[in-house]
Amino acid sequence: MEFQNKVAVVTGGASGIGAASARNFAARGARVVVADLNGDGAAAVADEIGGLGVACDVGDEADVGRLIAAAEAACGPVDILFNNAGIATGSDPLTTDIEVWQTQWQVNVMAHVYAVRAVLPGMLARGSGYLIHTASMAGILTSHGNLPYAATKHAVVGLAEWLSITYHDKGIRTSLLAPLGVRTPMLGDTDSPFARNAAGPIKEPEEVAEMVARAVEDERFLILTDDIAQTWMTFKDNDLERWLTGMRRLQAKIERELEG
Numbered sequence: 001m002e003f004q005n006k007v008a009v010v011t012g013g014a015s016g017i018g019a020a021s022a023r024n025f026a027a028r029g030a031r032v033v034v035a036d037l038n039g040d041g042a043a044a045v046a047d048e049i050g051g052l053g054v055a056c057d058v059g060d061e062a063d064v065g066r067l068i069a070a071a072e073a074a075c076g077p078v079d080i081l082f083n084n085a086g087i088a089t090g091s092d093p094l095t096t097d098i099e100v101w102q103t104q105w106q107v108n109v110m111a112h113v114y115a116v117r118a119v120l121p122g123m124l125a126r127g128s129g130y131l132i133h134t135a136s137m138a139g140i141l142t143s144h145g146n147l148p149y150a151a152t153k154h155a156v157v158g159l160a161e162w163l164s165i166t167y168h169d170k171g172i173r174t175s176l177l178a179p180l181g182v183r184t185p186m187l188g189d190t191d192s193p194f195a196r197n198a199a200g201p202i203k204e205p206e207e208v209a210e211m212v213a214r215a216v217e218d219e220r221f222l223i224l225t226d227d228i229a230q231t232w233m234t235f236k237d238n239d240l241e242r243w244l245t246g247m248r249r250l251q252a253k254i255e256r257e258l259e260g
Helices: 016-027 039-049 061-075 098-126 147-170 193-198 205-218 227-238 240-259
Strands: 007-011 031-036 052-055 080-083 129-134 172-178 222-224
Touching: 007 016, 007 061, 007 098, 016 031, 016 039, 016 080, 016 205, 031 039, 031 061, 039 052, 052 061, 061 098, 080 098, 098 129, 098 147, 098 172, 129 147, 129 205, 147 172, 172 205, 205 222, 222 227, 227 240
Parallel strands: 007 031, 007 080, 031 052, 080 129, 129 172, 172 222
Antiparallel strands: none
């Protein structure tokens, strides 16, 4: 799908991958609606690119409905939906409060469902549309330290695969972004034991935004941010037991560095 004259909604658009993608999509000719819980941040990015900024709690279905309604009222039917907003709170199952689990489930998974429910009927009626979902390599492999994040991102992978299988022949294209480390507020300290050992090569948000845009133009499902990600996926697929052993060793290394 080409971006020229398309209406694109980007959630989590006030910073990081979302902001970079909003700028990239606009540069390619799209009319971009920037959504974020940080309304001022969304408005600032939107003003920069001549788009529309909307404050939105993506974990609230009614708020997502208002976002899509505002986008369509201002710009027209949504052609491209980038479900990018996400959070990474939590730790292990014993110390993470259930409320944290619920909040992360709402933002990392149900936000995608709410937005798809809002735009998909129109896309199906027109026989055209594009759904982009930000997961993480934590959703294809896993992540060290943060179980809620790994579990919810696995759910996003399953959601995106299902949508691609079910609606592709009805004109709806789907892409899944599964980045390794990206220099965003979510990553935090890039010199932390996690970032050094498990995040892989750190990319800039602008690099990832360009990868997303090219995948949309090519109508390609899986977007990896580094070749090493494919190597790790192949390693897991070829010998799961050996991969698990390696991940346990890496977990032990990270724990030692945190203690030291």
